[in-house]
Amino acid sequence: MATAPAPEIAMYGPDRVEPSGFNVPWQKFMMWIFLCSDGMGFIGLLSAYAMLRFGAEMWPMLEWFQQGTPIYESLAALLAKDPNYQLLPADVFGFWGIQLTALNTFVLICSSVTMVKAYSACLDGDQKKLSRFLLMTIAGGVFFLGMQAYEWTHLIMDQGLNVGGNPLGATFYALTGFHGAHVLSGVIYLTFIWNGARKGRYGPKNAVAIENVGLFWHFVDLVWIVVFTVVYLF
Amino acid sequence: MANDAAAAIPAEAATSGAAHETHDHPNYMAVFWALLVLTVVEVAVPYVWHTGAIKIIMLGGLGAAKAGLVGWYFMHLKFELPNLKLIVCVPLVFATILALGVIWDAGALYAKMQAAIGG
Numbered sequence A: 001m002a003t004a005p006a007p008e009i010a011m012y013g014p015d016r017v018e019p020s021g022f023n024v025p026w027q028k029f030m031m032w033i034f035l036c037s038d039g040m041g042f043i044g045l046l047s048a049y050a051m052l053r054f055g056a057e058m059w060p061m062l063e064w065f066q067q068g069t070p071i072y073e074s075l076a077a078l079l080a081k082d083p084n085y086q087l088l089p090a091d092v093f094g095f096w097g098i099q100l101t102a103l104n105t106f107v108l109i110c111s112s113v114t115m116v117k118a119y120s121a122c123l124d125g126d127q128k129k130l131s132r133f134l135l136m137t138i139a140g141g142v143f144f145l146g147m148q149a150y151e152w153t154h155l156i157m158d159q160g161l162n163v164g165g166n167p168l169g170a171t172f173y174a175l176t177g178f179h180g181a182h183v184l185s186g187v188i189y190l191t192f193i194w195n196g197a198r199k200g201r202y203g204p205k206n207a208v209a210i211e212n213v214g215l216f217w218h219f220v221d222l223v224w225i226v227v228f229t230v231v232y233l234f
Numbered sequence B: 001m002a003n004d005a006a007a008a009i010p011a012e013a014a015t016s017g018a019a020h021e022t023h024d025h026p027n028y029m030a031v032f033w034a035l036l037v038l039t040v041v042e043v044a045v046p047y048v049w050h051t052g053a054i055k056i057i058m059l060g061g062l063g064a065a066k067a068g069l070v071g072w073y074f075m076h077l078k079f080e081l082p083n084l085k086l087i088v089c090v091p092l093v094f095a096t097i098l099a100l101g102v103i104w105d106a107g108a109l110y111a112k113m114q115a116a117i118g119g
Helices: A026-054 A070-081 A089-124 A127-159 A167-198 A208-233 B002-007 B028-048 B053-074 B082-116
Strands: none
Touching: A026 A167, A026 A208, A026 B082, A070 A089, A070 A127, A089 A127, A089 A167, A089 A208, A089 B028, A089 B053, A127 A167, A127 A208, A167 A208, A208 B028, A208 B053, B028 B053
């Protein structure tokens, strides 16, 4: 492999670039290390969820819910129809609850596409496109958070799914809440980057800033794909 | 030592973003459509198989495929050098093995408890 001495590099300011020894800039390498560590956190939470679930007779169980709440009544009706019916989380969230979350998943996937488009625009030096695609990504994140807030409100206020007293509620709110906090961080991070982008701060020379926010955003999308499958569909 | 490593880096890859300028962008829209189709199939699976091994295998496979597409194409892992791929993938693979071990243990414990109470 042909090698050459490291080029002149800026040590300070937004154009600061330092080689890491891994053929990627330090900033990007550190982002990957952070994402690995963050991924461990999610694997831990998902393991706890799976352990509780595989250690339970049924997931959910009717006894976990307070008598008289809509959840209790709907689950009891299912068991009254067929006593051998295997209750699933989908019975708690309901048909429209699952569809709404599927729509949220779709929006998050779309926001990942706008994010990679923003990165491409940055490499091409197209400031207008970069700004526009970043804004679309932020909009996707805000939509996701809005829908999650709506879902939580509905589950807590209308359905009676609480954190206390049942492992389904505790693990559901912990997992989706932890992920939602990441989406919120991503939206704030993206907003700062977008503010810089509309002032023309980013271009092919310092595209790593856009790539890094993109890595974080795609990670959030990737984790949601797993959380959605495990918590809602299994 | 760090300086030696830095000096050995190809000049074009040492600058920010340059590593990705050396390859064509993947067809992001093709990845998007693949993710969309996989999501639709995934949402349909629980309505076809309520419980059972087929459902678990299908959902596990579809979820892994979707996560893989995001990591491989959107996060550009496909275009990274093997050292970065190893740094990223090895700990996550081990963590997943550990998680599966814990889940298996929980299942075995539950079966033991059921057997003890004659369930």
